[in-house]
Amino acid sequence: MEKEQDVIVAKRAGFCPGVKSAIDKVLELAAGQKPVYTIGPLIHNKQVTDMLSAKHITSIDFPHQATDKSGVLVIRAHGITPQFQQEIESCGMEVVDATCPLVKHAQNIIDKFARQGYHTVIVGDGEHAEVIGLMGYTQGRGTVVSGPEEAKKLPHFDKVNVVSQTTQKESVFYQTAEEIKKHADMCQISNTICQPTKDRQKETIEFAQNADLVIVVGGKHSANTARLAVLCRELSSAVQHVETEKELDETQILKAKKIFITAGASTPEWVIDRVAERVKQLRASTHP
Ligand code: SF4
Incomplete structure (x- = not known):
């Protein structure tokens, strides 16, 4: 943990x-000779996707969109459905x-119980790439719910396996699982x-609740x-979600006594460093 003039940058x-x-x-x-294609953007962060494009790393949705078939296709960290994986692996690239x-661990757990006849309920965002991939392991018996309220509408199941999107808030997962228990x-x-x-x-x-201002850096x-920003808003009355240092609300930064800076899993270190540097500069100029 870095502490300087009451500006704390999260270690994680x-x-x-x-x-x-x-x-x-x-x-x-990309350092080799072949063109590189990623199936979907590698991460949702503009600064990183700009850097990747500059290195001729191209995001495509389907293998047939690759213009050079001698290139390499990369499946991103979120994973994909086993059906799509098969399609990609048989495309010749x-x-x-x-x-x-x-994520593979979550896929394996879903696969194991789905093969034993369990219905799968995923607590997460049904439109997120990881969850779409996870759904592919449910043997066609899967439902996505965002939280306990949606879980209340579920029908009754003989056997149900409740799993989570890997980035889910833990309290939401357990509250939802408690509700699902009543349905199986x-x-x-x-x-x-x-x-x-x-x-x-x-x-x-631990840190957001003791800060006067929380700055969440990320796409x-x-x-x-976005989920991290929601969590911070529950803990602190002042939260700024910024993509770069240019979006900082300087007035708030100068007023706050304690500032906690954190960032999502897809935010590069150099972007966090620039935000932290700008915050410290601003405060140094008014609190010499
Ligand atoms: S958030 Fe977790 S599961 Fe997702 S890519 Fe990062 S380490 Fe893996």
Whole structure:
């Protein structure tokens, strides 16, 4: 933890191990001779996607969109459905699977219980790429709910396996699982929230509630950053969600006594550093 003039930068801010590994893999591949294609944007962060485009790493939705078939296709950290994986692997191009091992763990748990006849309920965002991928392992018996309120509308199941999107808020997962228990004869609860997300949430709860201002750095379209911002708003009355230092509300920064800076799993370190640097500069200019 870095502490300087009451500006604290979260130790766990920025890239999680899954995202970091996917980016490292892609950059290593881009250093070779072949063009590199990612199936969907590698992460939802404009600064990173701009940097990848500059290195001719192209995001496509389907293998047939690759203009050079001698290139490499990369499956991103979120993972995909097994059906789509099969399609990609049989398209004739070289494939590199950068699915995060912790997403794979969730896929394996769903697969195991779905094969035993369990219905799967995923607590998460049904439109998120990871959840779309997870649904592919449910043997066609899967439902996504965003929280306990939606879970109340579920029908009755003989056997249900409750899993989580890896970046879900832990309290939401357990409240939802409690509700789902009422809808099943047999209920298997598999907390598949990944450890880096749990650690980030724990750190956020500890520091955000003692700050006068929380700055959340990360893409406006990044689901995990948006969720982190929601968590911070529950803990602190003043929260700024910014993509870069240019969006900072300087008046708030000068007024606040204690500032906590954190970031989503898809935010690069250099973006966090620039925000932290700008915050410290501003405060140094008025509190010499
Ligand atoms: S948030 Fe967790 S599961 Fe998702 S890529 Fe990062 S480490 Fe892996």
